[in-house]
Ligand SMILES: Nc1ncnc2c1ncn2[C@@H]1O[C@H](COP(=O)(O)OP(=O)(O)OP(=O)(O)O)[C@@H](O)[C@H]1O
């Protein structure tokens with residue numbers, strides 16, 4: 001073991017003193033890596049928060065492949081702008097709220113999700129206009145500025161008429177409360193928005209691209225290397241390991257996380273305490289594109 005584990009961040013170093021099982025638990029837990037493009041996007045989200053309330057509020061639609069870090073990014077934005085208690089008021093103060101689009105474009109279910117988040121009592125069978133009134137009132141109390149709606153492509157799971165109606169609800173909320181909306185989804189989300197061109201042109205698209213095999217990817221690997229609590233340094237920037245990790249993950253951060261978490265667990269269980277090419281060879285791994293192909297042919 002290196003004496004001071006200088007290859008690790010301070011918090012990863014602290015984890016080294018835990019048991020193997022606890023270390024593995026930590027490895028499997030969520031972590032945040034503030035890679036440069038994530039910071040660019042966070043800045044744009046923050047700009048929405050700082051924006052004065054105007055009649056036509058700016059909105060963003062964050063698009064990217066599945067498993068490529070969209071939700072992690074917007075949840076980070078929420079963490080950075082937490083809800084605060086307001087015991088004297090009727091609702092908490094929430095500058096930012098994160099909600100998932102209902103699995104079908106259903107206005108009532110959407111309001112239910114918001115009311116649940118605000119711990120507001122309501123009857124699921126209540127009329128939609130009553131729920132809407134309650135939602136507007138509470139979001140005003142909460143001084144909401146940015147409403148993040150994840151999985152927004154799900155609205156495609158309804159008839160064109162219902163898609164339109166749902167998008168009009170978003171427009172209404174944005175106008176009425178003078179809030180910005182951040183839609184998050186796969187590229188289908190853009191298609192969903194186009195259903196209502198008047199709304200679509202109010203959304204600025206931001207793409208979260210796949211990683212390329214370049215220095216940014218190398219730096220991302222370095223961040224993982226510094227955060228995975230292994231006793232010895234893993235030379236993830238080593239050309240052969242770097243190329244292998246890129247091939248296994250196909251430039252997708254979620255896939256990379258799975259590979260590296262599995263490899264780190266293996267490194268602990270084997271006692272090797274670092275990730276080598278050999279560790280990667282031992283993982284039973286099908287690259288995501290191959291997995292999709294297999295899925296489509298069954
Ligand atoms: N900034 C980050 N730092 C650390 N890990 C990350 C980061 N972004 C993504 N990940 C890892 O990648 C996984 C997938 O990310 P996430 O769930 O955010 O993807 P997504 O784009 O929202 O996918 P989907 O479209 O399927 O909802 C996360 O569980 C997390 O392990």
Ligand SMILES: [Mg+2]
Pocket residue numbers: 070071072150
């Ligand atoms: Mg997601």
